Amino acid sequence: MSEQTISRRDRLRAATSAEIKVTAMKLLADGGPDAISLRAIAREMGMTAGAIYSYFATRDDLITALIGDIYSAVVIAAEAARDAVPEDNPGGRIMAWAQAIRDWAVADPAGFRLIYGDPVPGYRPPDDGPGKDAELRACTGLVGLVAAAWPAAQAVETAGHPYAWSDFDPGLVAHVRADFPDLPPAGIAVTLRTWGRMHGLVALEIYGHLRPLTTDPSTIYQDEIGDLIRSLGLRAVDQIDARNPGSTDLPTRR
Known part of the structure; x- marks a missing residue:
């Protein structure tokens, strides 16, 4: 049961991380490099700023991953x-x-x-x-x-x-x-x-x-x-x- 719970949590985290990256690329395509920010991505996804920082500590971390x-x-x-x-x-x-x-x-x-x-x-x-x-x-x-x-x-x-x-x-x-x-x-x-x-x-x-x-x-x-x-x-x-x-x-x- 514990392994199933961890596996599901990891899958959800991976899916959210992927959605963050997709949203970042959409902002880049629509508004150029200046448009990429964790707060803007959080707004687009309906997340709190604090929640998104648990996935990427800084905007530079996100850009590096992209x-x-x-x-x-x-x-x-x-x-x-x-x-x-x-x-x-x-x-x-x-x-x-x-x-x-x-x-x-x-x-x-x-x-x-x-x-x-x-x-x-x-x-x-x-x-x-x-x-x-x-x-x-x-x-x-x-x-x-x-x-x-x-x-x-x-x-x-x-x-x-x-x-x-x-x-x-x-x-x-x-x-x-x-x-x-x-x-x-x-x-x-x-x-x-x-x-x-x-x-x-x-x-x-x-x-x-x-x-x-x-x-x-x-x-x-x-x-x-x-x-x-x-x-x-x-x-x-x-x-x-x-x-x-x-x-x-x-x-x-x-």
């Missing part, structure tokens, strides 16, 4: 899309990862803005936690995509700037050198450029700058990622079937 949940979910989706493509198709894996990022952002623009856009006024992220773990996992995933493409990309990049490890954050360098010991410093530069190209058009779309100018932002995005893939010396396709991103039956752009 970032951790959202960031973890998008990384898992990107990894799943990548892993659905064979390892011997590095260009397809890059396209699948990028497409998963855009799909998530279009479906959850408030989540994209929370992670990659508008800072929440006064929010100070912790030095560690689920958000930092997911950020590192996303970064490692991107580096892995570049590392897999490096045999082809190296020939393209050797004429570029002679990067050194000291050009990059020491913590990032330590992870890259541990996980991808054969990747030179230029590999980090290519990773950062890859990240910028994956997210650039998405940010323009989410913030309303792209859609007034085109009826087909999806195709423009696919063409941009295709060009990115070709810039790495890899085979790219003109179009991608989102249900089968690993297909090699699609035409290449010459």
